[in-house]
Amino acid sequence: MRLELVSVLLCSLAPLTVAEGICPCPTGFVQYQQACYWFSNIAVSFAQARSYCQFFRSHLARITSKEEDDFVRSYAKETGRAPGYWLGATDLITEGTFKWEVGDTLNYTNWHSEEPNDKKTEDCLGYRKIYDYLWNDYSCNGTINFICERKVPRCC
Ligand SMILES: [Ca+2]
Ligand SMILES: [Ca+2]
Incomplete structure (x- = not known):
């Protein structure tokens, strides 16, 4: 409810602050093309990260192109700098076959x-800082930061 109020308020201000037709992301999210991303400043398990993203009307980030990956990794490197960030894919159903939470296979990977x-039954995907934020499979019970993603709100 509170997020909705913020969205309504932002949209009412939008004509004054942004070009016509471009809707702002919710407060705290950063925009890239038609998506908004939120970089957590807390470290939690994969399951907890999913719940946080759902609470913010979003899902764990689903990275489907080099361009999107470049943007999100750059933001993680320059602004977030956490040791790791959950993304929204696992190989919990079939070991060795990672799928995004919505069920599609990973056509783009990094x-x-x-x-x-x-290594230790690692079934959840994330960026790892010591790999320059290339992708790693982590143990899902490990605690790292996370990135939520949602579409740009259709409010304006
Ligand atoms: Ca695995
Ligand atoms: Ca690993």
Whole structure:
């Protein structure tokens, strides 16, 4: 409810602050093309990260192109700088076959050269800082930061 109020308020201000036809992302989200991303400043498990994103009317980030990956990794490197960030894919259903939460396979990937290694039953996808934010499979119970994604609101 509170998020809705913020959205309504932002949209009422939008004509004064942004070009016509471009809707702002909710407060705290950063925009890239038609999506909004939120970089957490807390570290939680994969399941908790999913819940946080749902609470913010979003989902864990789903990275489907090099351009999108470049933007999100750059933001993580320059602004977030956390040791790791959950993205929204797992291989919980079939070991070794990662799928996005909505069920589609990963057509674009950017794994580190030694990943995914399933070292300690690692079934959840994330960016890892020591890999320059290339992709790693983490243990889902580990605690790292996370990135939520949602479409730009259709409010204006
Ligand atoms: Ca695995
Ligand atoms: Ca790994």
